[in-house]
Amino acid sequence: MVARFKTQVGIVGAGPAGLMLSHLLHLHGIDSIVLEARSRQYCEERVRAGVLEQGSVDLLHRSGLGTRLDREGMRHEGIEIGLNRKRFRIPLSELTGGKAVTVYGQHEVVKDLIARRLADGGDLRFECGEVSAHCLESERPLLRTSGASGEAEIHCDFIAGCDGSHGVCRPSIPVSALSTYERSYPFAWLGILAAAPPSRGELLYMHHERGFALYSMRSPAITRLYLQCRPDEDLDQWSDDRIWSELHTRLDCDDGWQPIEGRILQKGITGMRSFVVEPMQFGRMFLAGDAAHIVPPTGAKGMNLALADVVVLSEALRAYYKKNSTGPLDRYSNVCLRRVWKAQRFSWWMTSLLHCFEDASPFDRRRQLAELDYLTGSRAAAASLAENYVGLTMEF
Numbered sequence: 001m002v003a004r005f006k007t008q009v010g011i012v013g014a015g016p017a018g019l020m021l022s023h024l025l026h027l028h029g030i031d032s033i034v035l036e037a038r039s040r041q042y043c044e045e046r047v048r049a050g051v052l053e054q055g056s057v058d059l060l061h062r063s064g065l066g067t068r069l070d071r072e073g074m075r076h077e078g079i080e081i082g083l084n085r086k087r088f089r090i091p092l093s094e095l096t097g098g099k100a101v102t103v104y105g106q107h108e109v110v111k112d113l114i115a116r117r118l119a120d121g122g123d124l125r126f127e128c129g130e131v132s133a134h135c136l137e138s139e140r141p142l143l144r145t146s147g148a149s150g151e152a153e154i155h156c157d158f159i160a161g162c163d164g165s166h167g168v169c170r171p172s173i174p175v176s177a178l179s180t181y182e183r184s185y186p187f188a189w190l191g192i193l194a195a196a197p198p199s200r201g202e203l204l205y206m207h208h209e210r211g212f213a214l215y216s217m218r219s220p221a222i223t224r225l226y227l228q229c230r231p232d233e234d235l236d237q238w239s240d241d242r243i244w245s246e247l248h249t250r251l252d253c254d255d256g257w258q259p260i261e262g263r264i265l266q267k268g269i270t271g272m273r274s275f276v277v278e279p280m281q282f283g284r285m286f287l288a289g290d291a292a293h294i295v296p297p298t299g300a301k302g303m304n305l306a307l308a309d310v311v312v313l314s315e316a317l318r319a320y321y322k323k324n325s326t327g328p329l330d331r332y333s334n335v336c337l338r339r340v341w342k343a344q345r346f347s348w349w350m351t352s353l354l355h356c357f358e359d360a361s362p363f364d365r366r367r368q369l370a371e372l373d374y375l376t377g378s379r380a381a382a383a384s385l386a387e388n389y390v391g392l393t394m395e396f
């Protein structure tokens with residue numbers, strides 16, 4: 001017995017993209033059903049990104065999700081770039097007419113969105129089992145689920161593939177309909193979450209001859225630190241002592257500043273990849289967020305791009321349902337890709353600037369150091385970084 005449901009937009013994935021899309025559609029009076037493979041608890045505890053661009057903060061506010069963000073988010077008006085045990089501040093707000101970034105964990109955004117969707121009567125189906133997408137080129141595309149609770153069909157007007165980089169939506173589009181653009185990097189990040197209060201107020205991106213390190217925080221009691229490592233790094237070889245020792249080697253500064261140590265709560269390896277699929281739509285399926293593009297985390301763009309995509313998609317769906325206009329849906333991919341490629345460029349640039357490349361020639365190494373010197377000594381260069389870091393204006 002197959003249970004049958006109808007909705008206007010079937011959304012696969014309850015990450016930032018899927019949940020925000022469902023929320024924005026609800027505000028526009030459009031129905032959706034969200035299908036999520038994992039449990040609610042898993043989604044709410046998955047620690048990933050943590051830097052919100054100004055536009056993402058504004059979006060959370062204007063869609064009624066700013067209360068806890070205002071209370072617990074940490075507004076940063078600058079970041080620091082480190083080189084040779086010295087730090088240089090990039091005054092983001094001063095260089096961008098008052099814009100800033102806010103440190104607020106992705107899982108906190110997810111918690112707020114889930115709570116709000118459920119309070120608004122939203123249909124979120126966690127642990128939904130295997131999902132497959134069908135009839136994408138027809139007027140009535142279809143999502144099928146099969147799991148412990150039986151089989152179901154969700155008949156939709158549109159499908160939003162918000163199921164991340166390993167989801168089922170992108171692979172359900174014929175390969176011949178898509179072009180992919182990809183770059184891999186010869187390193188990864190070893191990231192830790194530590195029960196230690198931040199010993200400084202702003203993020204520190206440190207270039208060191210042993211490899212890049214990032215000092216960041218998630219709350220007044222929790223710090224998040226990263227070390228450049230090999231992509232195939234064996235985490236078992238990294239005792240807590242070894243991690244702290246390497247963090248000190250790379251991050252400690254001549255003026256005496258150093259990270260405060262604390263109990264390591266979580267550690268993991270994050271790969272580095274640049275990936276874009278074009279177009280971000282096929283028939284009546286629209287891809288958003290990591291399902292369509294991946295950026296290396298150095299530019300802090302992944303979650304922000306996911307949110308920007310679904311703003312465009314929700315406005316296009318609003319135009320379809322409220323004004324009977326298909327133009328914005330037809331333009332969805334092109335509008336998103338303009339922003340995606342600028343974020344790709346910036347993330348690639350930050351990654352290339354700050355990491356050590358084992359195969360770098362002496363010329364490449366000198367050029368990299370000159371670029372860091374230019375960035376930390378030129379207001380124009382710093383302004384370009386600041387404009388991109390706080391986020392380019394959202395277009396839709």
Ligand SMILES: Cc1cc2nc3c(=O)[nH]c(=O)nc-3n(C[C@H](O)[C@H](O)[C@H](O)COP(=O)(O)OP(=O)(O)OC[C@H]3O[C@@H](n4cnc5c(N)ncnc54)[C@H](O)[C@@H]3O)c2cc1C
Nearest residue numbers: 013015016017037048049163164167289290297300302303
């Ligand atoms: C391990 C990891 C660490 C990261 N760390 C950082 C970082 O430190 N800094 C940074 O800036 N960015 C980071 N990112 C990037 C950032 O977190 C992502 O860009 C962001 O999560 C994108 O949101 P999304 O909603 O598009 O996708 P996701 O957050 O991936 O959400 C997709 C959702 O779809 C669900 N799903 C997948 N397949 C199916 C299926 N078949 N059926 C139903 N549901 C499905 C998943 O369970 C998930 O809940 C990280 C990403 C990863 C994967």
